[in-house]
Amino acid sequence: xTEASTTVLxxxxxxxxxxxxxxxxxxxxxxxxxxxxxxxxxxxLTGVVVLAALASYAGLTPFDPVAQHAADRLQxxxxxxxxxxxxxxxxxFSRAVAGAAxxxxxxxxxVAISAVVGSAAGVLAGWFGSAVRAPVLAVTNILFAxxxxxxxxxxxxxxxxxxxxxxxxxxxxxxxxxxxxxxxPVLSLxxxxxxxxxxxxxxxxxxxLLREVLPNLLPVLIVQVTLSLSWAVLTEASLSFLGxxxxxxxxxxxxxxxxxxxxxxIAWWTMAAPGVVIVLLVVGLNLLGDGLRxxxxxxxxxx
Amino acid sequence: xxxxxxxxxxxxxxxxxxxxxxxxxxxxxxxxxxxxxxGDQITATYGxxxxxxxxxxxxxxxxxxxxxxxLAVQFLGWLGELGTGNLGFARRTGxxxxxxxxxxxxxxxxxxxxSTLLGLALGVPLAMWSASRPGALRDIVxxxxxxxxxxxxxxxxxxxxxxxxxRYAGYNPNARRYxxxxxxxxxxxxxxxxxxxxxxxxxxxxxxxxxxxxLLEIEGQDFVxxxxxxxxxxxxxxxxHVLRAALVPIVTMTGIQFGYLxxxxxxxxxxxxxxxxxxxxxxxxxxxxxxxxxxSVLVVALGFVVVNLATDLLYRAIDPRVRES
Numbered sequence: 001x002t003e004a005s006t007t008v009l010x011x012x013x014x015x016x017x018x019x020x021x022x023x024x025x026x027x028x029x030x031x032x033x034x035x036x037x038x039x040x041x042x043x044x045l046t047g048v049v050v051l052a053a054l055a056s057y058a059g060l061t062p063f064d065p066v067a068q069h070a071a072d073r074l075q076x077x078x079x080x081x082x083x084x085x086x087x088x089x090x091x092x093f094s095r096a097v098a099g100a101a102x103x104x105x106x107x108x109x110x111v112a113i114s115a116v117v118g119s120a121a122g123v124l125a126g127w128f129g130s131a132v133r134a135p136v137l138a139v140t141n142i143l144f145a146x147x148x149x150x151x152x153x154x155x156x157x158x159x160x161x162x163x164x165x166x167x168x169x170x171x172x173x174x175x176x177x178x179x180x181x182x183x184x185p186v187l188s189l190x191x192x193x194x195x196x197x198x199x200x201x202x203x204x205x206x207x208x209l210l211r212e213v214l215p216n217l218l219p220v221l222i223v224q225v226t227l228s229l230s231w232a233v234l235t236e237a238s239l240s241f242l243g244x245x246x247x248x249x250x251x252x253x254x255x256x257x258x259x260x261x262x263x264x265x266i267a268w269w270t271m272a273a274p275g276v277v278i279v280l281l282v283v284g285l286n287l288l289g290d291g292l293r294x295x296x297x298x299x300x301x302x303x
Numbered sequence: 304x305x306x307x308x309x310x311x312x313x314x315x316x317x318x319x320x321x322x323x324x325x326x327x328x329x330x331x332x333x334x335x336x337x338x339x340x341x342g343d344q345i346t347a348t349y350g351x352x353x354x355x356x357x358x359x360x361x362x363x364x365x366x367x368x369x370x371x372x373x374l375a376v377q378f379l380g381w382l383g384e385l386g387t388g389n390l391g392f393a394r395r396t397g398x399x400x401x402x403x404x405x406x407x408x409x410x411x412x413x414x415x416x417x418s419t420l421l422g423l424a425l426g427v428p429l430a431m432w433s434a435s436r437p438g439a440l441r442d443i444v445x446x447x448x449x450x451x452x453x454x455x456x457x458x459x460x461x462x463x464x465x466x467x468x469x470r471y472a473g474y475n476p477n478a479r480r481y482x483x484x485x486x487x488x489x490x491x492x493x494x495x496x497x498x499x500x501x502x503x504x505x506x507x508x509x510x511x512x513x514x515x516x517x518l519l520e521i522e523g524q525d526f527v528x529x530x531x532x533x534x535x536x537x538x539x540x541x542x543x544h545v546l547r548a549a550l551v552p553i554v555t556m557t558g559i560q561f562g563y564l565x566x567x568x569x570x571x572x573x574x575x576x577x578x579x580x581x582x583x584x585x586x587x588x589x590x591x592x593x594x595x596x597x598x599s600v601l602v603v604a605l606g607f608v609v610v611n612l613a614t615d616l617l618y619r620a621i622d623p624r625v626r627e628s
Contacts, residue, residue, distance in 0.1 A: 141321070142328035145604045147567035150584060154600060157588040158336060234456050238570055241458040242585060254458065261462045265470040275459050282454035 032295045039291020045284030049277065053101035056094070063091035065098035065251045074267050084269040086259065095251040096273040100281060102246050103253050106163050107232035110170035115225050117171070118178025119217065123209055125179065126186025140176040148173045152235055153244055161247050170235050174228050181224045182217055189213050219296035223289055230285035237278055253278050318615060322608045329604040330385075334378050337593045385601070391594030393587075400598045403583060406483075408602070411579035413484055413491075414498055414572070415564035419557060421503025426510030427553065431541065433511070434518040445511070452508035461501045461574040468497070477575045498575045502568060506560050513556040517549035524548075551618045558614030565610070566603035 069089035155169035239245035240254025433445025469475035569581030587595035
């Protein structure tokens with residue numbers, strides 16, 4: 001998921017030039033990450049699921065995830081269908097992998113939007129006076145006053161259902177977190193020598209923010225992006241489980257679990273497959289986030 | 304909070320004023336959100352037949368529902384009604400949302416209290432056990448349990464638990480009609496058992512992780528070393544000194560999670576058919592009962608803001624440093 005994190009933030013550091021981490025440092029970070037126990041395990045778990053998801057985009061799953069094989073309903077694992085089939089004879093393995101791809105797609109887009117919007121708002125609120133700060137914090141407080149899943153539910157039901165509107169709904173829920181994460185450090189960065197120096201020599205404000213402030217926020221933001229991805233995957237799956245997520249017949253981890261509820265005692269694999277994929281992905285992203293925090297942000301690292 | 308302007312008002316007054324302002328904002332958002340949804344009360348009530356209405360009939364209906372008035376007037380009207388305790392009515396059943404909420408709120412509160420207690424009872428000792436030997440086997444096991452609680456979504460755990468227990472033990476109290484706590488405490492507690500297990504386990508994750516890192520941070524501080532040097536027993540240090548100092552982050556996290564449970568228990572309420580607030584909102588959304596959604600969401604947000612305020616007050620009581628500043 002490191003690829004996704006960098007694409008998420010890649011849009012911003014691009015114009016920085018020298019401000020972003022040079023390639024050698026990036027390789028050093030990767031090495032440190034793999035030397036870190038949580039980081040290594042997390043990178044492997046996430047990598048496996050992401051690769052499988054990418055393969056399903058390329059149509060490389062053993063079967064078409066929505067194709068029904070009426071003669072082979074509720075087959076057990078092993079044999080032609082690696083993880084068996086569901087009540088319509090659809091291949092469980094292919095569906096779980098396609099479901100992971102769908103969940104990841106929603107999660108990545110949602111977190112990308114909330115990271116860009118939220119951290120931009122947070123940086124501006126931390127830098128400028130109350131004219132910017134007051135409205136941003138008011139909106140943040142209002143969004144924080146809703147339980148996240150409930151807000152996502154309400155927003156998702158507002159629009160015609162598609163994977164993109166669900167991504168938007170989840171993005172709105174996570175914007176305030178990025179506002180908070182970005183704003184805190186900006187308050188102290190504003191007072192540091194090097195930022196003051198940049199202001200004094202007459203660097204335009206947008207340049208100070210992009211070249212001096214933003215690069216110092218990146219470590220915290222990257223960690224937050226990774227952790228938010230795991231919550232977004234869970235939120236998307238919960239929405240699908242409640243019937244307000246990715247519309248059928250497309251495979252979705254949440255709706256697979258929902259369908260498997262009535263089947264689980266006669267066909268355990270229909271529940272196990274999506275369940276294991278969710279757990280792998282969420283554990284992987286969390287460990288990766290913990291590892292990244294140890295490597296990138298030693299001050300906040302938990303021993 | 305530190306960035307707030309230093310006005311000469313008591314911090315508590317400021318905190319309450321902020322909470323009220325937030326609630327007003329929430330009310331505006333909820334109101335606007337439901338106006339953005341395509342269709343209005345007329346299409347929601349008459350469905351496809353709404354297309355057959357003549358312009359005159361439509362106009363009459365619009366004025367009947369009050370949706371011909373300017374948005375601001377509609378909003379203030381709604382707010383005024385809320386002030387008198389009128390939360391609106393469900394379209395199909397004609398039931399008042401106030402009475403629906405009066406039935407749903409105790410269910411949600413009971414579930415939230417029970418799960419929070421279970422989450423604390425599991426999370427805090429687990430964190431203390433884990434933090435007592437950072438990096439050792441017990442720490443890895445403890446953190447593993449915390450991670451499992453984080454990664455096992457409630458809908459998965461709940462579905463498996465319900466299916467397996469009802470199939471193999473033939474026990475499913477939740478298949479029976481919901482029994483309110485004071486009508487049939489025995490059945491009620493049985494019906495709360497599985498939901499509490501699922502939510503309490505889910506709460507263990509944030510509580511355990513917060514508590515563990517707070518404990519580790521405090522254990523390294525000077526006053527703990529002093530106490531150790533003085534010869535205070537390790538057990539007493541752990542509870543009286545370290546845990547006490549770690550209470551603020553633990554209480555904050557617990558407060559936030561408790562607040563989320565007021566409306567965020569949708570999934571668990573849905574799986575175990577508990578008629579709580581979350582389920583009321585979900586059903587309202589699915590059936591396009593806008594009055595129900597509008598008022599229930601506001602009640603949930605009110606609860607959340609009040610819980611946050613209470614958490615603030617609580618750690619003022621726990622931590623003298625917060626009181627001073």
